[in-house]
Amino acid sequence: MTSTLPPTKRSLPIALIRAREGVMAPIREMLAETGITEQQWRVLRVLTEYGRLDAKTLADRSSLLFPSLTRIAATLRDKGLITQTRDDADRRRQFIEITPEGQKIIDDRATQAAQIVDGFKSALGAENYETLLDLLTLLDPGPAD
Amino acid sequence: MTSTLPPTKRSLPIALIRAREGVMAPIREMLAETGITEQQWRVLRVLTEYGRLDAKTLADRSSLLFPSLTRIAATLRDKGLITQTRDDADRRRQFIEITPEGQKIIDDRATQAAQIVDGFKSALGAENYETLLDLLTLLDPGPAD
DNA sequence: TAACAATAATTAACATGTTAAGGAAATGAT
DNA sequence: ATCATTTCCTTAACATGTTAATTATTGTTA
Numbered sequence A, B: 001m002t003s004t005l006p007p008t009k010r011s012l013p014i015a016l017i018r019a020r021e022g023v024m025a026p027i028r029e030m031l032a033e034t035g036i037t038e039q040q041w042r043v044l045r046v047l048t049e050y051g052r053l054d055a056k057t058l059a060d061r062s063s064l065l066f067p068s069l070t071r072i073a074a075t076l077r078d079k080g081l082i083t084q085t086r087d088d089a090d091r092r093r094q095f096i097e098i099t100p101e102g103q104k105i106i107d108d109r110a111t112q113a114a115q116i117v118d119g120f121k122s123a124l125g126a127e128n129y130e131t132l133l134d135l136l137t138l139l140d141p142g143p144a145d
Numbered sequence C: 001t002a003a004c005a006a007t008a009a010t011t012a013a014c015a016t017g018t019t020a021a022g023g024a025a026a027t028g029a030t
Numbered sequence D: 001a002t003c004a005t006t007t008c009c010t011t012a013a014c015a016t017g018t019t020a021a022t023t024a025t026t027g028t029t030a
Helices: A012-032 A038-050 A055-061 A066-078 A100-124 A126-139 B012-032 B038-050 B055-061 B066-078 B100-124 B126-139
Strands: A082-086 A094-098 B082-086 B094-098
Touching: A012 A038, A012 A100, A012 B012, A012 B038, A012 B126, A038 A055, A038 A066, A038 A082, A038 A094, A038 A100, A038 B012, A055 A066, A055 A094, A066 A082, A094 A100, A100 A126, A100 B126, A126 B012, A126 B100, A126 B126, B012 B038, B012 B100, B038 B055, B038 B066, B038 B082, B038 B094, B038 B100, B055 B066, B055 B094, B066 B082, B094 B100, B100 B126
Parallel strands: none
Antiparallel strands: A082 A094, B082 B094
């Protein structure tokens, strides 16, 4: 049975891109007022959720490649939203922690962000929404949570 | 009812990124041998599916922003994989068409690409796969096909 | 038709994605 | 202890994502 490529309208990679674009549009709009990017927001959210983290773990949990995190961390540090501390026990490693200023950005927008998420949940229906998250997780090869 | 942000492990934007990463990894691996990028592959696939297109339509169907398409088209032209033709009726517009060399890249890899897609379809199950595509389409604000 | 508005495309500027190479510190083997 | 290896992180180089400004052409209207 020779398989052929689906039409691009039913292509999984393209559907993932478009869905992400649809979901991120209102979030980006919200973030525009804060002067931080979507990825910077993601880093701050992970730091809020897990507390101080080493750079490697932070990159994993933020779904960022290490080189991206290096640049983003430098930007966030310059903005005073995080601090970077060398690990005395292993001087290769680095700890990253959110500052009160960074925390404030999350706190100030958390409700608004949650409302955007709720909007999509309503649009799909709660059950479909959970199904979608479950199916997406199956496509993620990452460490089995 | 005050809504709060979900933990990042159940965040829709992050789940979309990770899923995309999981799906694209083997495709990128395949494309590495061809010397073209994922986006360039997408443009060539759309051109194969729809034939000659004006740049605006091509950008839409490839899910690319216009500035990205401008650069990608220049690259593909330099590689001899597409041709660009000015519209005589409206000299602002431009038509883009795939060349035999470009077509060959698609033809040579179509089966392999389809097998990768089939792998994900099996992993999820055919029914779940279609459900996933349907749900993703609901998140796409784009023109209702 | 002259002035203004709208459209197609490019360019610019900055941030991120991606792969490869490099540097510093820790680990392991001899 | 020394050398090779591994690990954490940075830097480099190039492609793309994103928004804004700019150019060229077309359309509209007074």
